[in-house]
Amino acid sequence: MIEVRNLVKNYGPHKAVRGISFTVEPGKIYGFLGPNGAGKSTTMNIIAGTLAATAGTVTVNGHDVYAEPLAAKRCIGYLPEIPPLYPEMTAEEYLTFVGRAKGLSGSELAQQIEDAMDRTGTQDVRRRLIKNLSKGYKQRVGIAQAMLGDPEIIILDEPTVGLDPIQIIEIRDLIKSLGKTHTVILSSHILSEVSEVCDRVIIIARGRVVASDSLDGLRERYTSECTLELQLACPEEKAKELSGALSRVADGLTVKTEDAALTKLFLSYNGKRDIRSAVYAEVKKSGLPLLAMIPHVKTLEDIFLDLTGGDEPVPEEEPDAPFAAPSAPEGPEDPDGEEKKDEDDKDGGDGYKPLFG
């Protein structure tokens, strides 16, 4: 439906987009995800035909946006980052203008405006001047504008930025309902938004596509490697005695000594298989005092940060917000207490994110 091939855009010496390629299939909601300045808006502007690319091609329904701009634009409804509204018009006048510019007239125009207003919930404000509308309503009028002319593709650039939480939920619901009838491309730098609304995610960073997959595919691909951290109150040699038994349970194992009284074991395992109870059984058998068992699971957030962060990926073992309470009693703990601790960990807290959260 949309074919983007090797798109490049330079602003003078600055390279905003450096060779982006992706394909958009009909009938899905696409999330265009990336940190600020990654090139999201630039790419969307190029697809919508408001900006020229330095190199590369964009084809919309077989129409090249350079060779046949009008045919390509008829297939696209676009809401830029800043809703392009004329403050001195009423919502209805504005939609009439856009509808006419999209070639609608007469009863068809009136019908489409009614539909768009119904779906975006802007009927109440139709006779109010746009400059007096709240940000949420402005955004809705902007979306209504994009819906006019019944384009097959609707592109929304950061549609929820600057809205209050209730408005954000309303706009997300609206986007979901749009997704039933249109192909929607939505850009955002908020991961939770994309994971809630979109079927597929295209993550871009520093002007390049770093991942393009369905959400489940992303999770599958990047959360399969989990790490379980064990903190044992014993010297390294003793902990190593345990490692033989543990490596049968886990895929990989590394040992890290903090001091004479604390050894950390890092077990890597596939996230689809929970090894925690097996590990616990082994530790209990060895009788070594277990201070903490901390699963490090990559959330979508981590994946996002890894993919979009600095040029080197963030090291996985980085101990973030360790759970082991500094005041944890040394020496063997009774199993019930340990079980309880594990339970607490599972229930969440800052460091532990539920699997596939």
Add this chain to the structure above:
Amino acid sequence: MGSVYKKELRSYFCNMQGAIFSGFLLLIAGIMTVLYNLKGLYPNFEYVLSDTGFIFLLIVPIVTMRIFAEEKHAKTDQLLYSLPLKGTDIVLGKYFAAVTVFLVPVGVMSFYPLILSLYGKVNFAAAYGALFGFILLGCALLAIGMYISSLTESQVIAAVISFGTLLLLYLMNALTSLIPSTSGASFIAFSVVAVLAGLLVWAMTKDRYAGLFTALLAESVLVFLYFKFKDSFAGLFAKVMEKLSVFERFSGFVNGIFDLTAVVYYLSIVAFCVFLCVQSVEKKRWS
């Protein structure tokens, strides 16, 4: 085109611009009518128009400054470019809206000769011929202002540059008379223009070789012509400038001459500026 035209027209009359434009034009035309026709007892409405022309310097920038600069500033230009509209649709829609705003006070002014004719003998042909010239002059100046507006994001800059340009055009005759009428002076003046043209091309295309090429080409043609027809260069610059002066061409209409070349001249300015404006709009889309 129709949709952009309607939208623009609305915004002129929702904002103050349309009213300010019409108000000032009618005010000055009214004062001049009182001075010449009612107090001075001249039956010539064309003199009124002749002396009203200077108000274009002030009111044309008021109307044209916002045409593109405001859209760029508010980022609403992204909407226009994402709609299935051609560059010419957008530019012509906006231009015709500006012309319509101009025609409203002119429509009111077109009754003045009729009113005057109740009290004396008015030469309608001369009066309406001059009014026609006045409309052409206004249309040309609006096109120039619109082009300047398409070059910047700031309405203030657009207004100031438009005012400066119109002022230069207004004073063009007086300025060229400063240049001595010897052939050498003419040659130097033309050379300066050639260099300026080169700089303009450089500024517009951001390509220094294109600018250099333009300047050198113009300069070499100039040198060739200068040595071939040295005598005819005497006073040539002043003559050419007079022919090119937007305001000077209007004086022919005031003097009762319906000069077809002047009509063509004004329409060419309009077409040229609209063309440049379309290029300036399209440039952002297809660099």
